[in-house]
Amino acid sequence: MKRRGIFLALSILVFALIFVTGAGAAEEKIAKIAVYGPMTGEHAEYGLGFRYATELQVEKWNKQGGAGGYKLEVVVFDDKNNGEEAATIAERVVEDLDVVGIIGSYVSGVSMAATPTFQEAGLVNISASASHPDFTSAGDYIFRNNTVISVEGASTVRGVDKVLGAKKIGLLSIMTDWGRATAAIMTKLIEDNPNLTLVIHEECTDGSDDYSTPIANFKAAGVDAVIIVGMHNTFVPFARQYRQQDPKIGLAAFANLYDDQVLKLGGEYVENTVFPVAYFNESDEPNIVEFRDAFHARAGKNPSSLSAQAYDAAGMICEAIEKTKSNDRAKIRDYVANINYDGVGGEIKFDSRGEAQKVFMVLQIKDGKFVKVD
Amino acid sequence: MFFQYVFNGIAVGMAYALVAVGYSLVFGILRLINFSHGAVYAFGAHVVLLFIGLRYPIWIGILVSIFLTGILGVLIDKFALAPLRKKKSLPIASLITTIGVSYIIQNLLMIFFGSERKSFPNFFDMGGLNLANVPVTSSQLFLFVISLLLLLVLTLIVKKTRIGLAMQAVEQNTKAAHLMGINVNFVITFTFFLGGASAAIAGALMAGYYQLVYPTMGFLVGLKAFAAAILGGIGILYGSVVGGLVVGLSESLASGYIGGTYRDAAAFVILIIILIIKPTGLFGKKGISKV
Amino acid sequence: MTILQTGNFWERVEMFFVRHRLSVIALLVLLLLGLPLVTTPSYVKRIYVLIMIYGTLALGLNLPTGYTGQVSLGNAAFFAIGAYTSALLVTKAGFGFFTALPFAALLAGVAGLTVGLPSLRLSGSYLSIVTLGFAEIVRMILANWQTVTNGPMGVKNIPRPFFFGIELSLRNNGAYYLILAILLFTALLCYVVVRSKIGRAFVAIKEDELAATMMGIKTVYYKVLAFVLSAAISGVAGAFYAHFMRYIDPNSFTFDTSILILSIVILGGMGTLRGMYLGAALLVSFPEVLRFLDRYRFVFYGLVLVLMMRFRPQGILGWQSKIPYRFPSGADPEIIDANLESVPFSGEKTPLIEVKNVVKRFGGLAAVSDVSFYVDRGEIVSIIGPNGAGKTTIFNILTGVYEIDGGEILFKNRSIHGTKPQDIVKMGVSRTFQNIRLFPNMRVIENVLVGTHINTRYGFFDAVFRTEGFRREERAKTERAVKILKSIGLGYRMHDYAKNLPYGEQRRLEIARAIATDAKLILLDEPAAGMNPQESNNLLEFVRLLRDRGYTILLIEHDMNVVMNISDRIYVLDYGKLIAQGLPSEIATNSKVIEAYLGGVSEHAKHKRT
Incomplete structure (x- = not known):
């Protein structure tokens, strides 16, 4: 019977906590940049990458005395890759008036549960990874510093054609918003290229372990190269399983492959893979060197292209605060919308829909390294 | 193409069977769905990974993992499940407990090993070969043969050893077994050890086959293996083997003929169809309810 | 009742909530209505x-x-x-x-x-x-x-x-x-x-x-x-x-x-x-x-x-309420007497149930072979026999748990074999179980109310809209349940949970539940098992009362005292076959019966209660 009392007391305590955690003390002249994404769970590597990148950008500015007279702070939220949590985080973030912009989240489906709230409250949200074709259609406060599929895809096709010299192409795409949309665009791009023929298209579940069936079908169709529309959790096992049966098969993919994880996991099986990137670590440009080294020191690995995009996204918000000398959300948004930002991922500007326009280079994996080939 | 799909399905199906046996063993004795089995399987694979990281030869890693994972199985029983049995709790209490345990194991693995996929050596790849004109990788053959051998060993343990006989006795009638002087608690402990050990072997095999290890690797495999165990008639070892093969085959054929995106649901479609036709699974025995 | 004085703090809290439930609910709803108005963080x-x-x-x-x-x-x-x-x-x-x-x-x-x-x-x-x-x-x-x-x-x-x-x-x-x-x-x-x-x-x-x-x-x-x-x-x-x-x-x-x-x-x-x-x-x-x-x-x-x-496997708020059962409005248990109504019965001695040459096999084993018997209206008939003689199997056959492999069962001159158990109950056959099968976590009164289920005439929509018909039926059935409980001497136990009753009372509760189905024929499977002489005497009295009220009783029993005292007629079963039948006095002297019961077994078995 006593236990019942303890349980009730605990429940009341938990309730009280909800209210207490809602209140926070505000200080003078602080501007906060929020970052949210999966910091725990299956996709934690991506959320943590965003977090480190944002923190590094903000630390860089703070070392120079802040931005526009404001000391910058990073606030981090874990959404566990769950839309309900993302939406709750959004409510929480927009009510903290010190927050001037938010980076994230990782998956479009999760982010899109939160974007209506950002739009309504008028808070700039820049995603470094969202891939849903309609992501930015939520409104004029929603931006995407990820690649535009058609531009990126054209570079992939160029790599397959020029670097691999393949003719008969197989397409493997994951069943996600991005996978479906990209597969449709790739189909068109391949058909438009006179040197290439799309002979077979297979679809699979995101991050599945077994690819024996699509591999069998690709081999039966006699393809020279396969373009994989998927993240590295799909690409690497597919590459390994395919190359074990046919070491010569050509492989091509997308910018998200730019992650040391791929080399570590794929080893010899991912050799010669081609894919496009806008950001490349092996550069002697000082801002890239600085970012790469700082990121490596913090995360123990080189930044992926998604982390680099988050770094630039945070940089754009910092620059907006600096230039407008304000933490006014509307002013920040106007600045970002018209920005011409010189980031680690090259020159970035947004089109009228809020999509970042970028220039791509083609990388190939050679002797366990990423090498620029085009 | 058909034979290719079939070979692919059989290879993976045997591995499912190996995981399914773990469910079946525990269910046979305790009538309990052990939802933590998938997480235990992931744990087993991670222990091997840890020892590879420490530069031990892989077979040492596997042996240690078999032992440690078996112990983990026993600990789960001792700390989480045995107290419930003692209190004669409802079956659902045990079910929820095992779900809680799987959350704990999975998230601790994420914290200590990181959530990302890690590379695992392919310790049984010897290149591709052709079997009656169907290309089969040696990995597939190896996976099939090793799983089959292990299933035989497990069957021998259950059918031919003293402890195996005791397990069967407890399965038939716990009370009577106890009265006949069988140490029921030890039998249960042993069963959990065996379940954990078989999960470790399956985890290492699958990790080697796909050359991937990650904390959530046991989730889908666990659900499918569980479906396989029920499909074959849970508590019956050869039923689990057939169930595993049916699941492996059906998902290989579904992804081949319907589309890759139907793969993960195939196991459940087959399961539901079979249960509707035969509510106790393919080889399940119908219990006569005593009034 | 007295919980307000005797119960612990939480029981008193619960009692308070139930007593003032309308005000409490109104207050809670008001609170919930006001909550967003005072909560600022969205x-x-x-x-x-x-x-x-x-x-x-x-x-x-x-x-x-x-x-x-x-x-x-x-x-x-x-x-x-x-x-x-x-x-x-x-x-x-x-x-x-x-x-x-x-x-x-x-x-x-x-x-x-x-x-x-x-x-x-x-x-x-x-x-x-x-x-x-x-x-x-x-x-x-x-x-x-x-x-x-x-x-x-x-x-x-x-x-x-x-x-x-x-x-x-x-x-x-x-x-x-x-x-x-x-x-x-x-x-x-x-x-x-x-x-x-x-x-x-x-x-x-x-x-x-x-x-x-x-x-x-x-x-x-x-x-x-x-x-x-x-x-x-x-x-x-x-x-x-x-x-x-x-x-x-x-x-x-x-x-x-x-x-x-x-x-x-x-x-x-x-x-x-x-x-x-x-x-x-x-x-x-x-x-x-x-x-x-x-x-x-x-x-x-x-x-x-x-x-x-x-x-706390029952959940944080999952305790079993100790406060009294809430009766539907208009039903006052205090004023209900213990006088069980009679079922319509003309007094004519005609068979209520007839079993003809029934066979039941399990695998190759015949648990019941070629058994025939009948029970007249208003009769108390016992089936006796050693353990494993097939007595409970016969009950399972009569109530539709098992299907028969041969023969015929007539209830009120209508064949009932192949009929679903639910329909057999509805026709008027109800039973108790050898191993008590109550609903342990339901209250005594609720157990009996479950018995009235088949004759409670309202549907889903009546329940949802609390129609007049619903309220009338609930009231009537609750009153009947109280009456049955009082008549069998469990009136003072109404609010308790079935699992908390002593063994003898659980047996009686099972009988009460069987009566509540409005059965004409009640099958009692070892009702006196585990009772002391005082209890089993009371039970005998009650079974006689049931007969006097027009019920027909078929009884399985080991206790020879009970059987000889109460039965109008007795059938003796051994190895699934009928070996004797007749009046108690005839059975007591029947050599086959004595052999079946005593054959090779010590005198002690005669009084063994199982």
């Missing part, structure tokens, strides 16, 4: 809304899982079906939220029916895995059926609900009040369903499905009903969810969602309504509250589940 309001969504889902899942004992691991599927139905009707077909809502409930309900009907004959773990599999299949369909569901792209820009031109958003508290209305409506629905013969049938099925069948409860109907209601409620919650989140995709409804709903039900307290609200409040706010735990959040969650099951 993310907290958002959590309130999520709590109420999951509260609704938990109330839904509680019906099959908490009440009927069918554990569903796939309620996310019905949640998803409701969400998609409403989202698609509104975005693609131009429906409004409130016109789409009934369709969401309907479609989810139909889905519940399609899974429920074939799979409810599965039990326990098997049902759970089928629901789990169903949820995975639904998710796969949502992801693959591109043309209708948009596949993995999900449905975006789902408009908020409009109520007379007002957009119901979180900011204007419209969303809050809408989900509050849905939650209260669901709670009310669950309350009226649970507090009726439907709810009693649900719990009886969970407690002992076979005994419930023997009370004439159509178990399949009630299990499916619980399942369909659960699905429809989840569908409504889903519809609201879609228009609240404004974006849904197949990944919004995963296995984790199903587990969260189930955890709420279990943490709060299965089979209680109060537990659902607390469970939802705790588990939904939990991720926000525990943000400081960082990466250990889910380790902690797992730990909470494990510790909870170990130390």
Whole structure:
């Protein structure tokens, strides 16, 4: 019977906590940049990458005395890759008036549960990874510093054609918003290229372990190269399983492959893979060197292209605060919308829909390294 | 193409069977769905990974993992499940407990090993070969043969050893077994050890086959293996083997003929169809309810 | 009664709540109405809304899982079906939220029916895995059926609900009040369903499905009903969810969602309504509250589940109420006498039941072979015989548990073999069990009320709308149950839980429950077993009283004292065959009987009670 009392007391305590955690003390002249994404769970590597990148950008500015007279702070939220949590985080973030912009989240489906709230409250949200074709259609406060599929895809096709010299192409795409949309665009791009023929298209579940069936079908169709529309959790096992049966098969993919994880996991099986990137670590440009080294020191690995995009996204918000000398959300948004930002991922500007326009280079994996080939 | 799909399905199906046996063993004795089995399987694979990281030869890693994972199985029983049995709790209490345990194991693995996929050596790849004109990788053959051998060993343990006989006795009638002087608690402990050990072997095999290890690797495999165990008639070892093969085959054929995106649901479609036709699974025995 | 003085603090609190329930509920509703007005951070309001969504889902899942004992691991599927139905009707077909809502409930309900009907004959773990599999299949369909569901792209820009031109958003508290209305409506629905013969049938099925069948409860109907209601409620919650989140995709409804709903039900307290609200409040706010735990959040969650099951498996609010049973208004147990009514009986000695050459085999073994007997109206007939003679098998045959392999059974001159147990009860045959099969966690009065189930004449809609017919029936049946209990000497035990009764009283309660079915023929399977001489004498008195009131009794008994004292006639069974029949005095001297009973066995066996 006593236990019942303890349980009730605990429940009341938990309730009280909800209210207490809602209140926070505000200080003078602080501007906060929020970052949210999966910091725990299956996709934690991506959320943590965003977090480190944002923190590094903000630390860089703070070392120079802040931005526009404001000391910058990073606030981090874990959404566990769950839309309900993302939406709750959004409510929480927009009510903290010190927050001037938010980076994230990782998956479009999760982010899109939160974007209506950002739009309504008028808070700039820049995603470094969202891939849903309609992501930015939520409104004029929603931006995407990820690649535009058609531009990126054209570079992939160029790599397959020029670097691999393949003719008969197989397409493997994951069943996600991005996978479906990209597969449709790739189909068109391949058909438009006179040197290439799309002979077979297979679809699979995101991050599945077994690819024996699509591999069998690709081999039966006699393809020279396969373009994989998927993240590295799909690409690497597919590459390994395919190359074990046919070491010569050509492989091509997308910018998200730019992650040391791929080399570590794929080893010899991912050799010669081609894919496009806008950001490349092996550069002697000082801002890239600085970012790469700082990121490596913090995360123990080189930044992926998604982390680099988050770094630039945070940089754009910092620059907006600096230039407008304000933490006014509307002013920040106007600045970002018209920005011409010189980031680690090259020159970035947004089109009228809020999509970042970028220039791509083609990388190939050679002797366990990423090498620029085009 | 058909034979290719079939070979692919059989290879993976045997591995499912190996995981399914773990469910079946525990269910046979305790009538309990052990939802933590998938997480235990992931744990087993991670222990091997840890020892590879420490530069031990892989077979040492596997042996240690078999032992440690078996112990983990026993600990789960001792700390989480045995107290419930003692209190004669409802079956659902045990079910929820095992779900809680799987959350704990999975998230601790994420914290200590990181959530990302890690590379695992392919310790049984010897290149591709052709079997009656169907290309089969040696990995597939190896996976099939090793799983089959292990299933035989497990069957021998259950059918031919003293402890195996005791397990069967407890399965038939716990009370009577106890009265006949069988140490029921030890039998249960042993069963959990065996379940954990078989999960470790399956985890290492699958990790080697796909050359991937990650904390959530046991989730889908666990659900499918569980479906396989029920499909074959849970508590019956050869039923689990057939169930595993049916699941492996059906998902290989579904992804081949319907589309890759139907793969993960195939196991459940087959399961539901079979249960509707035969509510106790393919080889399940119908219990006569005593009034 | 006296709980206010004697009960502990929590019982007194509960008593207070029940006594003043109308004021308490009014106060709570007022509080809930005012809550958003005093809450400023809108993310907290958002959590309130999520709590109420999951509260609704938990109330839904509680019906099959908490009440009927069918554990569903796939309620996310019905949640998803409701969400998609409403989202698609509104975005693609131009429906409004409130016109789409009934369709969401309907479609989810139909889905519940399609899974429920074939799979409810599965039990326990098997049902759970089928629901789990169903949820995975639904998710796969949502992801693959591109043309209708948009596949993995999900449905975006789902408009908020409009109520007379007002957009119901979180900011204007419209969303809050809408989900509050849905939650209260669901709670009310669950309350009226649970507090009726439907709810009693649900719990009886969970407690002992076979005994419930023997009370004439159509178990399949009630299990499916619980399942369909659960699905429809989840569908409504889903519809609201879609228009609240404004974006849904197949990944919004995963296995984790199903587990969260189930955890709420279990943490709060299965089979209680109060537990659902607390469970939802705790588990939904939990991720926000525990943000400081960082990466250990889910380790902690797992730990909470494990510790909870170990130390409080009935859930936080899952205690068994110690306050007295609440009688329906108008039924006053105090003024009811112990005088059992007579059943119409002309006094004519004609066979009520006739068994002719019945055979029952198990495998190759004939448990009953070529047995014939009859029982006249108003007679007490005993079947005796050594252990394993086939006596209980005969009861199982008579009540439809077993099908016969040959012969004929006539009740009131109509053949009843092949008739379902439920229908046999309805025709007027009821029984008790050798190993007592009460509904242990139901009150004594409720056990008897389950007995009245088949003759309680109202349907689902009467229960929901609390019609005049419903109230009249509840009152009448409660009064009858009280009368039966008083007549068998259990009047003072009405409020107790069956499991807390001593052995002898449990036997009597089983008889009371059998009488409550309005049976003409009552089969008593060793009613005096385990009773002391005083108790068994009282029982004899009562059985005679039953006969005098026009009931017909068929008895299995080992206690020779009882048998010789009470029986009008006796049949003796050995190895499945009838070896003797006649008056008690004839049986006592029959050499075959003495041999069957004593053959080679010591004198002691004669008095053995089993």
